[in-house]
Amino acid sequence: MSSQPRYFQQYPHADMDELADLIAELVQNPITIEDSDHKLIAYSSHGDSTDPARWSTIMGRRVPEKVLTRLWKDGVFQELLTQDDPVHIPAKEDIGLGKRVAIAIKRSNDVLGYIWAQEVNRPLTSEDDEILRQAAKAAVSRLIQRQGKRKAEEQRRTEFLWELLLGNHSSEAAIRQKAENLQMQMPATYLICIVEAAGARLDQYLYPLLMRDKLYWVVDGAQIILLIGRSDAKKDEWDGLVKKVEQFLADSLSKLVTHASEGKVIAGYGRAYSGGYAQIVKSYKEALHAVKVKKLFPRETEGIHGYHQLGIYRYLLQLKKWEEEEGYHNERLDKLKQYDRDNQTAMLETLETFLDAAGKMNVTAQLLHVHTNTLGYRLRRIEEIMGIDLENMNQRAALYLELKMAKINREQ
Amino acid sequence: MSSQPRYFQQYPHADMDELADLIAELVQNPITIEDSDHKLIAYSSHGDSTDPARWSTIMGRRVPEKVLTRLWKDGVFQELLTQDDPVHIPAKEDIGLGKRVAIAIKRSNDVLGYIWAQEVNRPLTSEDDEILRQAAKAAVSRLIQRQGKRKAEEQRRTEFLWELLLGNHSSEAAIRQKAENLQMQMPATYLICIVEAAGARLDQYLYPLLMRDKLYWVVDGAQIILLIGRSDAKKDEWDGLVKKVEQFLADSLSKLVTHASEGKVIAGYGRAYSGGYAQIVKSYKEALHAVKVKKLFPRETEGIHGYHQLGIYRYLLQLKKWEEEEGYHNERLDKLKQYDRDNQTAMLETLETFLDAAGKMNVTAQLLHVHTNTLGYRLRRIEEIMGIDLENMNQRAALYLELKMAKINREQ
DNA sequence: AGTTCGTTTGTGAATATACACAAAATGCGG
DNA sequence: CCGCATTTTGTGTATATTCACAAACGAACT
Known part of the structure; x- marks a missing residue:
């Protein structure tokens, strides 16, 4: 030495x-x-x-x-x-x-x-x-001195990004001007992606990935909010961008799960927009929505990150709100719950599993660890108790929605 | 003589x-x-x-x-x-x-x-x-003179009913008072039912039924709006009332279809309420909603009259409105439509029939008059074209909703 | 202890579905 | 007209579903 x-x-x-x-x-x-x-x-x-x-x-x-x-x-x-x-x-x-x-x-x-x-x-x-x-x-x-200057510039960039995310901007032209002043190359097509991890310094762990893909980002508590884009304006830019994000998330999440506590890493992203940065607000809201839904329905939305992939869960929170405003309450589900309480049965779980399995008997029976005929019997009982017809797609879909809606409060 | x-x-x-x-x-x-x-x-x-x-x-x-x-x-x-x-x-x-x-x-x-x-x-x-x-x-x-008095009283009753339907009332007590003055026996539990027939004098054809069940009603264009109730406040009054309405509609419709032009008779009813007549407004709105939906989806809602039976169609108009506000547009469906146009195929019809049949292959194939394997092939192609997984209940349900939503404009 | 009720599991037969593979039929452009 | 890709239909087999019927189980009640 x-x-x-x-x-x-x-x-x-x-x-x-x-x-x-x-x-x-x-x-x-x-x-x-x-x-x-x-x-x-x-x-x-x-x-x-x-x-x-x-x-x-x-x-x-x-x-x-x-x-x-x-x-x-x-x-x-x-x-x-x-x-x-x-x-x-x-x-x-x-x-x-x-x-x-x-x-x-x-x-x-x-x-x-x-x-x-x-x-x-x-x-x-x-x-x-x-x-x-x-x-x-x-x-x-x-x-070090030079670093200080860079930090100040980064601070200004962060503030600018927050403005974009929250929609506190005057005009499209003003945005372009400010971006140029900050030497930020704003992509033609973009979307907002959020990664949330409980106990991890997100920006540190993700730094290599962030640099690799030249992303702009801000950290907000346990969340890191990313502006992901592509400058080349091809025809099917949408798909390309989504693939890029999915790749990024695959890389990020595999990296984070080792650092953060297992199952506490959540990621969601909004839709891709092009032409005008005013839409950043929307993509951010959508990303937040995706994250919120993923917290409420971790099992159901496993492997889903994009707002556009949420399926019925995209509607669910709003529908729930609407139901409450309308004062609508589903008695049929209550009947089944009451039956479960009275008879120590698991009809509700059976129904949910059956619906989640898209009506496949063998899959459902295996998931529940019961005989196929038991499942058949239970479903017949459920139809009797609730007064519904599970063969009918309208009723089945409505039930599916209502079942998931009913879970929102319980699982929060 | x-x-x-x-x-x-x-x-x-x-x-x-x-x-x-x-x-x-x-x-x-x-x-x-x-x-x-x-x-x-x-x-x-x-x-x-x-x-x-x-x-x-x-x-x-x-x-x-x-x-x-x-x-x-x-x-x-x-x-x-x-x-x-x-x-x-x-x-x-x-x-x-x-x-x-x-x-x-x-x-x-x-x-x-x-x-x-x-x-x-x-x-x-x-x-x-x-x-x-x-x-x-x-x-x-x-x-005749006595009849004149009766007519005037009926006129006042009709006005009172309109007030109730539109919610132009001051207080619950005032309603009770006015009902007593008009010698109207207001039921403890009630709901609003609407029957609509294009070219028929509804009140005339239904008169015997209206008298039999002692209903209060008003005529509004091609619609007759009925207040149906039961005075006896039993425990499961709800079910009883619904049965009464269904019976009434069965009688009415079988009578009307012979008079009015076929398929132009529509009926819908709102939820049953008890305690307070302020809820009449809600039941009326629900009945109107049911009728509206039944006009938009005649095939899908065949045999359904009650608002509570509408299933997903209860949400559909609202969802459609949100989609428009959000500026959300489903590209996947467009892709399939485009494919149908390009290749002279009927993928969209196939998909809709499949979903309506709750995913039953043989039922769908029979409805479409094609071989089961043809259906299997088409569904595989549809999954490829749209980039979805029909085995997944979330995607299936979301698709079902989006498909029906997309029909709203087209079929209006 | 025996009875009742609801539930679970088992058996068997008819029907439906999933999958692979092959043979027609269709439609389009050279 | 042919070749080509796509679509439709047919065949066969393994697996799933539906239905009816029966037996076994367990908890609650008398």
Whole structure:
């Protein structure tokens, strides 16, 4: 440990460009330093041997999207975010990226930036890794101020997103203007997605995914609210976007269930809209509705996340409200409940299972662990007690709705 | 014809009591004259041989309810209302009614009252029938004035009913007071029933039934609106009342379909309420809703009349309204419609039939006149095209609702 | 203890459904 | 006209459903 030389102690006042040059000299390879948003901060000046990726980064003062996307996809950033050590990255010729080594510049868990060492003049050894480790440490103090600015900008972005979500905006033009000022690229087609997990720091766990898909998000208590979109306005953008969200959720939820308490992770998303950001409010409300319904009917809505997939549950809360306003009360269900109480039976459970199983006898019987004939008998009794006809689709559907409605209060 | 003597021409100025005595003298039997509401107008004075029914009628100045109910049930009044001739009525000992002959006093088709001849001193012959015929004619002019009063009272009753139906009433106490003033016996439990027939004079055709069940009613265009109730406040009054209404409708509709154009007779009724007449408004609205839905879905709601039996159709109009407010549009259904247009197929019809048949393959196939395997193939295609799973009850029910909702506009 | 009632399970036969596979029939464009 | 894809119908088999009927079970009542 202490036998290692302290490479950067003798240059305490070097600025970032000087630091880049210093590292480059030590590892004898071109160096690039970026902030956490992959904007170029500094780069070593001498070597002329470089690759298209570095060239583009310097010319555009930011790492090209193509490269970033690929590195997120390949899990490079995921590694960088979780490790304190340099990561060796093989060449990816198709995006003009030569072999290189990278390390994240971190303060505790916050990523302030990255140092990239291209591996072109000579291979980088474990000694060079140590150099990069120390360089990353040396860069921290110099990046903190910059980080402060970034935080302020993020704060403004968050506020802007809240405005969009709650509909506190003046005009479509004003929204576009504000987005441009904040350097936010608003997608042509978008939707709002909500992920809720009880005891987990959502933004931390999801950070890699959020960066990979370049999402805008705000955290609200146990919920993280995401604006997910696509800029390319294809014909069937709707389906594409839904697939993207489902993919994102599959990734997120599999990641979260390991961290958060089991079964406490809920996700929902609203419909996709395009043309005009005023609709964000609607998509947000729909996403909230989806989450609310999923809490009320966890079993029934298992595997469903989208508002458009909710089926009857999309109507249920409103219908329930309407029933209450109208003073309508279903006596038939009460009769069955009363029968269950009087006779210690499980007719209601039988009925619900039967309806949930779409009227399939064998499925229902198996779920209830009873003989098929028992089920047949019970259903006949239920028809007698309630005075209904389960063969009739209208009555069956109405009963299904009423049954689920009746569960709302009980299960809350 | 002209050979018949004119029994009453020589007494043009006799009042009703004198007329009763005159008839009694001619037929040598006790005579009672009532108005159309069975209130006593006059009765012959001499004979002391009489039966409990006549005795009660004179003492109460009205025919006892028990007797009226029985005569309506036995179809006696139905005969009296349709015939211009006297009707011979066998004795009904159980209600204290001896053998007698009755005739309706009519002006064109309006019944002004009745003349009853008890058959106790001697049997009544066909000559007596002619006497009664002439007596009924002679009574007409004397009853017209009384009829005028009755009409005015009926007018006030009608206005009062409209007030109740539309909710233009001040307080429960005021309602009771007004009902008492109008001599209306308001039932403890009641509901509103509507019968609609395109080209029929409803009140005329239904008159016997209306009288039999002692209903209050108003006519509104092609609709007749009925207040149906029961005074006896038993425990399960609800079911009893519903049975009464269903019986009434069975009788009414079978009578009306012969008169009105086929399939144009619609009936609906609201829920039963008790305690407080303010609820009449609700029952009326529910009855209107039932009629509206039955017009939109004649096939689906065949045999259903009660609001409480509407099943999903009770929600459908409301749901449709919400969908429109939300700007929600079901693309899946559109996809299927488009497919039908593109390929000259009948997937939508297949789906609807399948859902209506509660998912029974053989029933559906028979209804569509196709092979079972054809149906299986189509359903598989439908699942592919719409991207749904027909085994899933949630999706099936939601689809059912959306399908019926989509029909509302089209079939209006 | 025996009886009654509602419930559960069993048996068997007729009918319905699910699935795979094959053969017609249909309709459309080359 | 043919080839091609889609749709419809037919065949066969395993499995499910429906129905009638009977036996067994358990809780409540007398």
